[in-house]
Amino acid sequence: MTLALFSLRRSLRRRLLGWLLIATAIIGMVALVDTWQEAVNTANTVSDRVLAGSALAIAERVVVAEDGSLEVDIPYVALEMLTSAAQDRVFYRVDGPPGTFITGYQALPVVAGKPGQATAFADATFRGEPIRVGALQRSASTGISSVPFVVTVAETTIARRQLAEAILLRSAARLLVMIGGAAIIVWIAVTISLRPLNRLGAAIAERNPDDLQPIREEVPREVEGLVETVNSFMVRLSTALEALRHFTGNASHQLRTPLAVIRTQLALVTRASTLEEAREAAAKSDAAVARAERVLAQFLTLARLNGATSGEAGAPADLDLLRLAQDVTADHVPAAAAAGIDLGFEGEGSARIAGEPLLISELVKNLVENAIAYAGQGAEVTVRVTQEEGAVLLSVTDDGPGIAPERRADVMRRFVRGEREKAFGSGLGLPIVEEIAMLHTATVTLEDGAARQGREGRGLKVAVRFPPAAMRTAGETPA
Ligand SMILES: Nc1ncnc2c1ncn2[C@@H]1O[C@H](COP(=O)(O)OP(=O)(O)OP(=O)(O)O)[C@@H](O)[C@H]1O
Ligand SMILES: [Mg+2]
Numbered sequence: 158m159t160l161a162l163f164s165l166r167r168s169l170r171r172r173l174l175g176w177l178l179i180a181t182a183i184i185g186m187v188a189l190v191d192t193w194q195e196a197v198n199t200a201n202t203v204s205d206r207v208l209a210g211s212a213l214a215i216a217e218r219v220v221v222a223e224d225g226s227l228e229v230d231i232p233y234v235a236l237e238m239l240t241s242a243a244q245d246r247v248f249y250r251v252d253g254p255p256g257t258f259i260t261g262y263q264a265l266p267v268v269a270g271k272p273g274q275a276t277a278f279a280d281a282t283f284r285g286e287p288i289r290v291g292a293l294q295r296s297a298s299t300g301i302s303s304v305p306f307v308v309t310v311a312e313t314t315i316a317r318r319q320l321a322e323a324i325l326l327r328s329a330a331r332l333l334v335m336i337g338g339a340a341i342i343v344w345i346a347v348t349i350s351l352r353p354l355n356r357l358g359a360a361i362a363e364r365n366p367d368d369l370q371p372i373r374e375e376v377p378r379e380v381e382g383l384v385e386t387v388n389s390f391m392v393r394l395s396t397a398l399e400a401l402r403h404f405t406g407n408a409s410h411q412l413r414t415p416l417a418v419i420r421t422q423l424a425l426v427t428r429a430s431t432l433e434e435a436r437e438a439a440a441k442s443d444a445a446v447a448r449a450e451r452v453l454a455q456f457l458t459l460a461r462l463n464g465a466t467s468g469e470a471g472a473p474a475d476l477d478l479l480r481l482a483q484d485v486t487a488d489h490v491p492a493a494a495a496a497g498i499d500l501g502f503e504g505e506g507s508a509r510i511a512g513e514p515l516l517i518s519e520l521v522k523n524l525v526e527n528a529i530a531y532a533g534q535g536a537e538v539t540v541r542v543t544q545e546e547g548a549v550l551l552s553v554t555d556d557g558p559g560i561a562p563e564r565r566a567d568v569m570r571r572f573v574r575g576e577r578e579k580a581f582g583s584g585l586g587l588p589i590v591e592e593i594a595m596l597h598t599a600t601v602t603l604e605d606g607a608a609r610q611g612r613e614g615r616g617l618k619v620a621v622r623f624p625p626a627a628m629r630t631a632g633e634t635p636a
Contacts (some may be wrong), residue, residue, distance in 0.1 A: 170347040177343055182338045196324035200317040201289070203280075208291035209276045211235045212310045215249065219306055221299045227306055229260055235248035239312050248283060248311045253305060267309055268292040280314075285501065287314050301402045353377055357384070369395035396567060407572045411452045411583045447535070448581045455585040458519050462592045472599070476517065478549055478623070479508040479542040485521040486540045489529060497534035500525070504542035509551040510623045512597050520593045523586040524619050525555040530580035531559030532617075547625030556607045558614035565603040599623045 214235035220227045222576045229251050239247045250261030262283075268290050270277035292313040296303040357374045371388040422442035429435035486502040493500035510517075528538040532555035541552045560568055560575075567573050569591055574584040587601075593602045599621050606616025633634070 160468075164594040166227060169351070170344060173347055174340055177339055181332075181339065182299070183501050185332045185336065188332065189325065192328040193321065193325050196328075197317075199324065199480040200320040201557070202321070204289065204312075204317050205278050207238060208278070208289065208310055209274045209293065211239050211247075212276065212291050212293035212308045215251065215310065216295045216306075217307070218292050219295065221261040221297045223306055225299065225304075227251075227257075227259055227297060227304055231260070236310075244516075245287075245313045248288070250309045252280065252307045252309070254306070259306070261309070262612060265309060265311055266290060267307070270294050270307075273482070279282060281311070281601050288312060289314055289317065327388040332388060341403045350377065354380060369398070380497050389481065404571065408456060409453075409486050411572075415445040415449040415452070418442065419449075425553050451581070453584045455583055455589065457514075458589050459585065459592075461516070462589065462596065464584040473513050474620055475509055476512050476514050477507045477550060478510050478512070478517065479504045479506065481514065481541055482521050482542050482551055485518050485525060489525045491523075495539065496529050497536075498529055499530060500529070501538070502540045504540075508542050508544050512623075516593045518597065520621065521551070521553075523590050527586055527619075528553050528557070529616070530582065531555075531575070531578070535609070535612075536612070539607070542566050549623040550611065550620060552618055553621040554606045554616065556609040556612050556614070556616040559606055560603060568603075569601075587619075590619070594621050 425438035572584040
C-alpha cells in the first residue's frame, strides 16, 4: 500500500491515472446504482404488462352461474404466457365478493387495489420466494345485478431479476471499456506530453559542465516557470563561479609572491660566503613566511565568513565589545611601538553586543593593523568604543595620510590596495571588516580622521556602528 502510494507520488503518469481511476470509479458507482434502479423498473414494467394480460384473460372467463354464484374456467394459456420466461412459477386465485374465495391458491397474498385503478401490483413473498403480484378488479353481470370479483395472478421474480442483471452487466461492461480507453489515452498523452521534458533533460545532460548558458529548449508553458528559475539560478551560479575564479587567481598570486621571495632567499643562503649573509637571507625568508602566513590567515577568515553566511558560524554570543577592543589594542601596542606609533584606547564601562567573539576580534585586529601599517611613523592611533542611543560605536582613528574620499569605495573591494604601499598586505582587510560587520547587521564608514598640527594628510577614521540591541534578533545569526 505504502509502496503503491510512494510510486503514485513519484510518477506523474501513475498519478494522473490514479486520479482518473478514482474519479471514474466514483462516477461509475453512482451511474451503476442509477442503472440498476432503471433496469429493475424496466423489467417490472415489461413483466407487469404480461401479468395484467394474464389476469385479464382469466377475468374474461368468470361467469355468473344460475344460482348467482361465480364460476371460472381457468384458461391455462393465460398462465402459459407467464411461465414461458425462465424457471418462474405462476400462481393465481380468484375471489368473489369480499370474503368468498372461488379458486386457486388460497394462501396467495391479495393486493388491495387503489380505488379507480383496475390493476394493482405489489411485491410479496409466497412459499419463501419473492413474487410479484398483480390483482385485477372486475365485476360479472347477471343482467339484473353485477357481482364484483378479483383475479390475482403472481409469478416468481427470477426472469425479472435476470433481465435487470443483464441490463446492469451490459452497462458495467460499457463503463469498464470506457475507463480502460481513458486510461490508455492518458498513458499515451502523458508520454507524448513529457517528450519535451525528456528532450530538455537530454540537452542539459549533454552540456559541458562549464556551460552555464541559459536553457533555450522549447518546453510546455507549464514548465516555462521552472526553466526560467533554473536559468536565473544558472546566471547566479556563473556569477559566483566567476567571482571564485577571480578570487582563486588573485589568491594564488598573493601566495606566489612570498613563496618566490623564500625561494630566492634560500638560494642565497646556500651560496652565502659569510654567516652574516646567510643570516640576512634567512631573516628575509622568515619575513616572507610571515607574510604567507598572514595571507593564509586572511583567506581562512574569508572562508569562515562564507560558512557564516550559510549558517555555519558559531551562534552569536552576548559579548562586551569594549573589553574585546581594549584587549586587541593592548596586544598590538608592542607592534605599534616598533613602528613608532602611539596606540591608545578610549572607552569606559562596558558595551554589550550580540556577536561572534573570534570574528569581532578579527574585525578590530584588521583595523588596528591597518592604522599601524599606513598611518606612518609618529602617528597617533586611537581605538574608541562609545554608546549612543543603544547603538555601540567602534572607531579606529589615526592622523596619517588617510584615504581620499573617491578611493574609499574602492579599498572596500577584495584585493584592492593603495598604489604605493610599502607595507605588505593582500587587500583583504577592509572587505573582511565589512563582511563581518554585515553579519552582525553593523555598518562600516570611512571618514576623515584626526588631522593634527604639524602632520600632513587628512587622517582616517573607520567607524563601525552596531545597531541597538532591539534591532538585532538575539540568538539568530544576523544576515
Ligand atoms: N589607516 C589607513 N590609512 C591609510 N590608508 C589605509 C588605511 N587603512 C587602509 N588603507 C588603504 O586601504 C588599502 C586596503 O586595506 P586592506 O586592509 O583592505 O588591505 P591591506 O591592508 O592592503 O591588506 P591586508 O589587510 O589584507 O593584509 C590599503 O592597502 C591602504 O592603501
Ligand atoms: Mg589591512
